[in-house]
């Protein structure tokens with residue numbers, strides 16, 4: 375008998391699947407949302423497969439639009455990137471995440487927070503400095519922060535990415551390669567960059583327990599992480615069979631609707647209380 379509460383759990387239907395069709399927004403609306411601080415942060419737990427404990431959370435931005443309601447990142451982040459607004463959004467997300475970290479610390483919770491960095495940020499050395507400065511000012515150590523960068527973003531220009539990423543790593547930030555498996559990088563290329571974590575894209579995770587092809591690819595990705603000495607995370611874990619498979623294949627951490635959906639920062643404390651033990 376395994377004492378793994380997630381191994382037999384039925385996932386609750388996530389509200390995000392019921393969300394409305396794509397919301398159309400304009401560039402001036404995004405600019406105004408930055409000025410008027412209409413963004414908020416949700417947090418999704420990353421769970422250690424070995425013991426079910428929370429390892430950290432990923433920050434996921436939400437836009438609370440005064441008329442259009444809650445807008446999801448895929449509906450405005452690409453436009454913000456295209457029009458030079460992502461820099462300011464990244465800094466707001468960082469600041470909100472730091473405030474929540476301080477709040478959780480005050481409640482005795484020592485969590486790591488992962489923040490998504492846009493591909494464009496890798497060319498922005500000013501941003502690297504601004505991130506470091508804000509973290510120093512907050513009294514939070516860079517070791518409490520992981521920066522997630524997609525595999526495709528890094529591989530688009532390894533030399534350029536290496537510069538920003540090496541600086542961040544030297545300062546103590548964790549570096550995660552996000553959406554791994556979608557970018558066709560070689561082990562050699564990966565080894566050049568000082569990553570600390572490899573996050574397998576959910577297209578390899580969801581349904582892997584029912585597909586020999588997916589489970590083989592999953593196993594190779596987990597093996598790659600191990601050979602590179604990286605902490606291995608699987609994203610998009612929605613069902614118990616995939617959870618059990620990941621555990622068996624030696625993946626370190628799982629993130630997905632099975633364990634928890636993204637939630638506001640104050641709900642996280644209740645969630646941890648209810649789910650520890």
Ligand code: C2E
Nearest residue numbers: 434435446447448451467490491492610611612630631636
């Ligand atoms: P991502 O970094 O790959 O984040 C994971 C996405 O998968 C999130 O969607 C999350 O809510 C969703 N997800 C989590 N568990 C499951 C699951 O079990 N099943 C399924 N089907 N989905 C799951 P979300 O919050 O809509 O974010 C979408 C993308 O927007 C993110 O993908 C990331 O690329 C981007 N994003 C989110 N927040 C930020 C941010 O602060 N800055 C930047 N630059 N990009 C962000």
Ligand code: CA
Nearest residue numbers: 432490522552
């Ligand atoms: Ca991510």
Ligand code: CA
Nearest residue numbers: 552553573609
């Ligand atoms: Ca991802």
Ligand code: CA
Nearest residue numbers: 553575576609
């Ligand atoms: Ca993904």
